[in-house]
Amino acid sequence: MFFLLSFVVGGLFAAGFYLMLRRSMVKLIFGLVLLSHAANLLIFTAGGLVRARPPLIPPGDLVPAKEFADPVPQALILTAIVISFAVIAFAAVLVKRVYRTVGSGDVDELKATDI
Amino acid sequence: MNNLLVLPIVIPLLTAGLSFISWKSLRLQRILALLGAGALMVAATGLFISVYTDGIQVLQVGNWPAPFGITLIADLLSSIMVVLTALVGLAVAVYSLADIDEQRISFGYFPLLQVLLTGVSGAFLTGDLFNLYVWFEVMLMASFVLLVLGGESPQVEGGIKYVTLNLLSSVSFLVAVGILYAVAHTLNMADLSLKLPRISQTHPTLILSVAGLFIIGFGIKAGIFPLYFWLPASYHTPPAATSALFAGLLTKVGVYALIRIFTLVLPRTTFSYNLLLTLAGLTMIIGVLGAFAQVEIRRILSFHIISQIGYMIMGLGLLASKDPAARLLAIAAAVFYISHHIIVKTNLFLISGTVKALRGTYELKSLGGLAASSPWIAILFLIPALSLAGMPPLSGFWAKLAMIKAGLQAQQYLVVVAALAAGLLTLMSMIKIWDKAFWKPAPEVVPGEGWHSTGALTPRRLLLLLGPITALAALTVAIGLQPQLLFTVAERSATQLLDSSAYTQAVLGAGKEALQAIDLVQGVTP
Numbered sequence: 001m002f003f004l005l006s007f008v009v010g011g012l013f014a015a016g017f018y019l020m021l022r023r024s025m026v027k028l029i030f031g032l033v034l035l036s037h038a039a040n041l042l043i044f045t046a047g048g049l050v051r052a053r054p055p056l057i058p059p060g061d062l063v064p065a066k067e068f069a070d071p072v073p074q075a076l077i078l079t080a081i082v083i084s085f086a087v088i089a090f091a092a093v094l095v096k097r098v099y100r101t102v103g104s105g106d107v108d109e110l111k112a113t114d115i
Numbered sequence: 116m117n118n119l120l121v122l123p124i125v126i127p128l129l130t131a132g133l134s135f136i137s138w139k140s141l142r143l144q145r146i147l148a149l150l151g152a153g154a155l156m157v158a159a160t161g162l163f164i165s166v167y168t169d170g171i172q173v174l175q176v177g178n179w180p181a182p183f184g185i186t187l188i189a190d191l192l193s194s195i196m197v198v199l200t201a202l203v204g205l206a207v208a209v210y211s212l213a214d215i216d217e218q219r220i221s222f223g224y225f226p227l228l229q230v231l232l233t234g235v236s237g238a239f240l241t242g243d244l245f246n247l248y249v250w251f252e253v254m255l256m257a258s259f260v261l262l263v264l265g266g267e268s269p270q271v272e273g274g275i276k277y278v279t280l281n282l283l284s285s286v287s288f289l290v291a292v293g294i295l296y297a298v299a300h301t302l303n304m305a306d307l308s309l310k311l312p313r314i315s316q317t318h319p320t321l322i323l324s325v326a327g328l329f330i331i332g333f334g335i336k337a338g339i340f341p342l343y344f345w346l347p348a349s350y351h352t353p354p355a356a357t358s359a360l361f362a363g364l365l366t367k368v369g370v371y372a373l374i375r376i377f378t379l380v381l382p383r384t385t386f387s388y389n390l391l392l393t394l395a396g397l398t399m400i401i402g403v404l405g406a407f408a409q410v411e412i413r414r415i416l417s418f419h420i421i422s423q424i425g426y427m428i429m430g431l432g433l434l435a436s437k438d439p440a441a442r443l444l445a446i447a448a449a450v451f452y453i454s455h456h457i458i459v460k461t462n463l464f465l466i467s468g469t470v471k472a473l474r475g476t477y478e479l480k481s482l483g484g485l486a487a488s489s490p491w492i493a494i495l496f497l498i499p500a501l502s503l504a505g506m507p508p509l510s511g512f513w514a515k516l517a518m519i520k521a522g523l524q525a526q527q528y529l530v531v532v533a534a535l536a537a538g539l540l541t542l543m544s545m546i547k548i549w550d551k552a553f554w555k556p557a558p559e560v561v562p563g564e565g566w567h568s569t570g571a572l573t574p575r576r577l578l579l580l581l582g583p584i585t586a587l588a589a590l591t592v593a594i595g596l597q598p599q600l601l602f603t604v605a606e607r608s609a610t611q612l613l614d615s616s617a618y619t620q621a622v623l624g625a626g627k628e629a630l631q632a633i634d635l636v637q638g639v640t641p
Contacts, residue, residue: 020283025275032282039286043293073296076245080289083252087285090259091278098275101268113273113348 005045012038025095025105032091036084040077047073119165120174120187122158123197123236127151127204131229141220145212148225152201152208155232159194159201166194167604171611171621173242181623182306186242188622191608192450196239196371199457202590203363204232206583210465211356213579214472219265219354227264231257231360238368242622244292244302244380247372251288251336255281258365261357262349273349280345284335291328294321305622307380308615315382326387329376330394337369339428340398343421347405350420351413351477355468358413362420363461367453370427374449377431378612385435392432396530399425399537406544412467412477412552415544419503420460422537426518427452429530436525439613444524446609448517451602455502455510455594462499462587466492469580470552472572479548484557493553495581498588500549502595504542510594517602 012034019031047070055068099105130151137143166172166189174187189197208228215224234254241247259281263274296302298318299310315322335342346366350358377387402422409415430449434442469492470485471477486493502509505516515538522531572580594601611617 020279028275028279032279035283035286039289039293042290043296046293046297048297070300072302073293076293076296079245079249083249086256087252087259087278087282090256091282094259094263094271094274094278097263097266098271101266101271107275110272110275113269113276113352 001049002045005041005049009038009042009045012041023107025098025107028107029088029092029095033084033088036080036088040080040084043073043077043080117165117172117174119158119162120172120189120240121176123155123162123201123240124187124233126155126158127229127232127236130154131226131233134226134229135223138223141217144220144225148208148211148228151229152205152232155236156198156201156205159198159236162189163194163198166191167607171617173621182301182303185246186303186305186622187240188242188305188618189240190611190618190621191604192371192374192612193239195450195454195604195608196367197236199367199454200232200235200239200364202587203360203457203461204228206461206465206587207356207360207363209579210359210468210583213576214354214356214468216265216354222264224261224264227257227261228360231261231364233257235364235368239371242304244295244304244307246302248285248288248292251368251372252285254365254368255285258361262353262361264353264357267352269352273352276345277349280335280342284332284342286332287328287335288332291325291332294325294328298322303622304375304380305615305619309619309623311380312382315384322382323384323386326377326381326384329373329381330387330390333369333372333376334394335369336366337373337428338366338398338421338424339394340401340421340425343398343402343424346421347409347414347417350417351411355413355464355471359461359464359468362416362464363457366420366424367427367457370424370453373428374431374446374612378434378446379615379618383434388432388435390432391428392435392527392530395425395428395432396533397425398422398428399533403537403540403544407540410479412470412479412482412548413464415548416460416463416467419541419544422541423452423456423460423503425537426515426534427456429534430518430521432530433521433525433527436527438524441521441524442613443606443609444517445521446612447602447606448514448521450605450608451517451598452514454601454605455514455591458587458590458594459499459502459511462584462591463496463503465580465584465587466496466499469584472576472580479551481558482552483555484553486553488557491581495584495588496553497549498591500545501542502591504545505538506542508595510591510598512595513598513602 016031016034016038019027050067050069053068055064055071057064102109130147134144134147171190175181176185176187231254234250234257237250238247238254241250259278262277263270298314298321299307301307301310338346350361399422402418402425406415406418409418427449430445433445436442467477474482502511505511519531519534
């Protein structure tokens with residue numbers, strides 16, 4: 001499972017970067033979406049994959065059983081998902097705005113502010 | 116425990132909330148912006164005095180002991196940065212009263228300004244890596260909206276580049292955080308600094324790649340070579356007050372994070388310091404050369420931000436030296452440089468805004484004759500411009516002198532040559548602005564743009580524009596005349612940064628006691 005997820009993470013990063021390098025602004029947004037998914041999945045995978053062992057302390061004990069699913073990476077991912085949701089929503093509106101002012105969805109047309 | 120630590124975060128957040136509530140009343144929003152910025156200044160100064168007299172201040176939020184809860188911590192570097200944040204916030208808030216149009220204010224300019232200050236203060240004060248990521252995002256979200264507020268065509272275009280590259284840097288930072296948690300099972304910076312040396316012995320390549328991810332992530336935010344391209348493409352598009360705020364604060368948050376990560380969190384390796392030093396030299400030279408090709412004031416200034424970032428990173432890179440005195444001087448010089456740079460750079464952008472308010476353009480070819488028509492503004496421009504280039508006796512001279520001395524002591528002659536050359540080229544670039552905008556006679560007909568004479572500005576507006584500029588210029592001169600005051604503080608903060616034991620003790624010492632207290636309550640011997 002670990003290896004499978006590692007390849008999925010790598011694939012998501014590759015696809016995300018590929019989409020960002022395309023000229024279409026819509027693909028740029030999808031690239032950003034894939035990149036944030038890749039980062040989240042990486043945190044989840046690197047945090048350790050443990051099946052069916054909730055981080056609960058059995059009655060009477062003071063520490064949880066030996067191996068347990070660490071809740072911290074999941075909490076981090078949850079926060080990161082909320083943040084990336086907000087940012088991507090903003091980026092999508094921004095792209096629409098750029099399309100309306102510049103009249104093109106092609107990143108190469110955005111040359112007015114370049115050097 | 117010191118509750119003063121939450122004030123620089125809570126005050127702007129509260130001000131932002133109150134401004135959102137008073138959405139309809141622009142007058143009330145303006146008053147709130149001034150009150151909030153003033154209160155932030157008071158709180159930041161209070162925090163700085165408390166850190167300076169009593170040492171590092173720590174607050175464990177919600178009383179959760181250190182490695183488990185969120186830690187807020189202010190050492191000297193953090194508190195200096197918070198004071199500078201408050202200073203820039205106050206200057207920009209006053210300037211915005213005259214510079215920002217009604218439409219932008221009615222779309223929430225002032226609350227966004229306060230949210231941005233919240234994020235910046237939070238990033239400086241947090242002692243937890245993931246928390247740092249969250250504050251970065253708070254800051255970025257506010258800056259995204261501020262950048263495109265108004266929706267002019269260049270703004271949204273610059274916005275796309277800014278948003279995309281900053282998101283990329285966030286992803287890189289987040290991945291680094293995720294990997295660090297996977298190997299160390301903690302994200303508390305003090306805890307990481309104790310655990311990572313052992314882990315880096317078993318997983319050297321993993322820690323090195325984390326260092327690389329941090330350099331990419333914070334390097335994009337700081338605008339170092341070759342990751343800076345978003346900066347000159349976007350900083351000249353919003354109104355002057357906004358770009359002054361960005362120029363003063365945002366890239367420096369990236370520099371602060373780099374300093375924090377590479378002195379405290381990650382084990383010190385010569386390889387990453389040498390890499391940073393090389394990047395620093397290239398950043399200085401390429402940034403200043405980029406400025407030469409420009410003919411618009413704010414674009415020239417944007418490229419100078421990049422070049423100046425190189426000097427700050429150079430201080431960090433000089434930690435590769437084996438000589439402890441050189442290391443101390445290098446970090447002290449970097450802290451001094453950041454303090455001087457924030458004041459000067461904010462001021463230069465504010466002045467460019469005043470030039471625009473007077474003449475309606477930033478283009479050098481349409482400007483001219485300002486020295487004759489507004490000598491006061493010409494003098495106010497010269498002070499930060501010469502300070503930026505490093506002319507004695509202004510603040511920039513002492514900053515550059517200390518940095519070059521550190522470079523010589525560390526025997527990194529190549530980067531010293533780069534620093535000296537960049538200083539000379541900066542001077543030439545500043546003379547170019549002086550010559551084209553202030554000295555040469557004004558062009559007969561200004562093509563395209565509407566011509567405004569000085570009379571177009573009401574005295575009240577002129578006072579609001581020039582007040583912050585004069586105050587910041589006076590501060591530049593004051594630092595230049597009494598550099599040892601700031602340098603003593605910088606040196607003390609460098610001592611704290613280089614010996615992280617006080618930092619870790621301040622964070623974890625209290626935590627250990629709390630842990631023991633919990634154990635005692637439960638009747639378990641530790």
